[in-house]
Amino acid sequence: MDISLIVLSAGNSTRFNYNVKKQWIRIENKPLWLFVADRLNNFYNFKKTIITANNEEVRLYEKLSEYEIVSGDKERQLSLKNALNEIDSEFVMVTDVARACVSEKIIKNLIENIKDYDCCVPFLKPVDTVVFEDKTINREKVKLIQTPQLSKTEILKKALNTDTLFTDERAAIENIGGKIKYIAGDEEAKKITYFKDLNLPCLKPPSKNIFSGIGYDTHKFEENKEMYLGGVKIDVNYGFKAHSDGDVLIHSLIDALLGAAGYGDIGDFFPDTDEKYKNISSVELLKKVLDIIKKTGFEIVNADVTIIAEKPKLKNYKTKIQRKLSKLLNAPVNIKATTNEKMGYIGREEGVSVISIVNLKYKDWYEDYNSRK
Numbered sequence: 001m002d003i004s005l006i007v008l009s010a011g012n013s014t015r016f017n018y019n020v021k022k023q024w025i026r027i028e029n030k031p032l033w034l035f036v037a038d039r040l041n042n043f044y045n046f047k048k049t050i051i052t053a054n055n056e057e058v059r060l061y062e063k064l065s066e067y068e069i070v071s072g073d074k075e076r077q078l079s080l081k082n083a084l085n086e087i088d089s090e091f092v093m094v095t096d097v098a099r100a101c102v103s104e105k106i107i108k109n110l111i112e113n114i115k116d117y118d119c120c121v122p123f124l125k126p127v128d129t130v131v132f133e134d135k136t137i138n139r140e141k142v143k144l145i146q147t148p149q150l151s152k153t154e155i156l157k158k159a160l161n162t163d164t165l166f167t168d169e170r171a172a173i174e175n176i177g178g179k180i181k182y183i184a185g186d187e188e189a190k191k192i193t194y195f196k197d198l199n200l201p202c203l204k205p206p207s208k209n210i211f212s213g214i215g216y217d218t219h220k221f222e223e224n225k226e227m228y229l230g231g232v233k234i235d236v237n238y239g240f241k242a243h244s245d246g247d248v249l250i251h252s253l254i255d256a257l258l259g260a261a262g263y264g265d266i267g268d269f270f271p272d273t274d275e276k277y278k279n280i281s282s283v284e285l286l287k288k289v290l291d292i293i294k295k296t297g298f299e300i301v302n303a304d305v306t307i308i309a310e311k312p313k314l315k316n317y318k319t320k321i322q323r324k325l326s327k328l329l330n331a332p333v334n335i336k337a338t339t340n341e342k343m344g345y346i347g348r349e350e351g352v353s354v355i356s357i358v359n360l361k362y363k364d365w366y367e368d369y370n371s372r373k
Contacts, residue, residue, distance in 0.1 A: 004048040004089040009033040009097035010072020010079045018195045023097045024297040026206035026362040033097045043104040047089045052079040077165050094169055095148035098192040101202035109183050110150040118178035119151040121170045122185035146185040198369050205366030210359050213260030217251040218353040230321030231283045236312045243272035247282035249354045254289050256358040300331035301359035307337040309352040
């Protein structure tokens with residue numbers, strides 16, 4: 001059948017209550033959003049797979065996946081409409097990244113039952129007594145709706161052509177009189193909403209791999225400008241020529257962090273053509289990168305930095321720089337300084353170069369989960 005897949009993954013994960021966003025916890029070596037997309041593609045040969053992402057994370061998704069990535073929105077339905085603009089197949093299957101352990105059986109049953117309907121939906125029956133507005137109701141008439149849901153694309157697009165917000169595709173299609181088919185759902189396909197919901201059999205702990213990144217940067221000197229190195233003010237009457245404050249050490253460190261994570265380089269995030277970064281403190285840039293690293297599932301193991309300079313003399317600054325960066329990174333940082341033996345532009349005292357190496361590991365949500373039991 002002519003079916004495309006949409007994985008909705010643009011949410012802010014506020015209810016998850018963890019220092020890593022839900023969609024970025026690592027299942028072995030994959031973030032959850034990629035794990036879900038790959039899992040469903042193993043069950044069926046979809047014509048196209050589209051994943052919605054938070055606008056600020058689109059480039060990160062694109063770095064890690066060959067699937068088509070679409071910028072999401074603040075509401076689930078608006079994210080879905082953005083993705084549907086890229087769909088031209090007869091049918092579309094929509095799922096939430098929080099439904100991590102959907103079974104192949106559910107996928108097959110959706111496809112087998114869609115023929116005479118506009119939307120096919122899995123559901124669970126409640127096993128507890130159900131009370132609505134302080135009155136007990138017949139639980140046999142209650143359905144707990146799940147995703148993925150399989151819909152006729154044309155019908156779904158028509159159903160969503162409204163300002164009314166719906167919580168799922170079924171509700172939107174039902175609203176325009178569409179025919180709905182309900183099939184038996186799966187307990188293991190429960191939605192991951194809170195951190196405690198991670199007790200699902202398909203979720204394997206993150207790998208213990210260590211990821212290394214190397215950063216290099218160099219800047220010329222500029223007279224009558226303040227110099228900052230590693231976020232520490234150096235007491236000289238010259239600084240670095242740069243779009244920002246020119247902190248060559250932090251720029252090198254940022255590149256090492258992004259390299260270890262596989263996220264590109266500093267220019268991808270803070271281009272020197274953007275006026276909002278004019279003369280900005282590089283510490284602020286580092287904080288933004290550290291926030292990205294943390295929220296997308298990494299922890300910093302350590303950093304090792306080598307400053308190559310004839311001047312300024314850094315003997316009295318190395319410890320200050322090390323302490324400041326260790327606090328910012330919440331990890332051990334080693335600072336070394338050497339000269340270039342009077343050779344080249346460094347030897348001519350025209351500028352400074354810095355090489356940084358950073359090691360990252362995945363945040364071990366599995367261990368944290370078990371420690372909370």
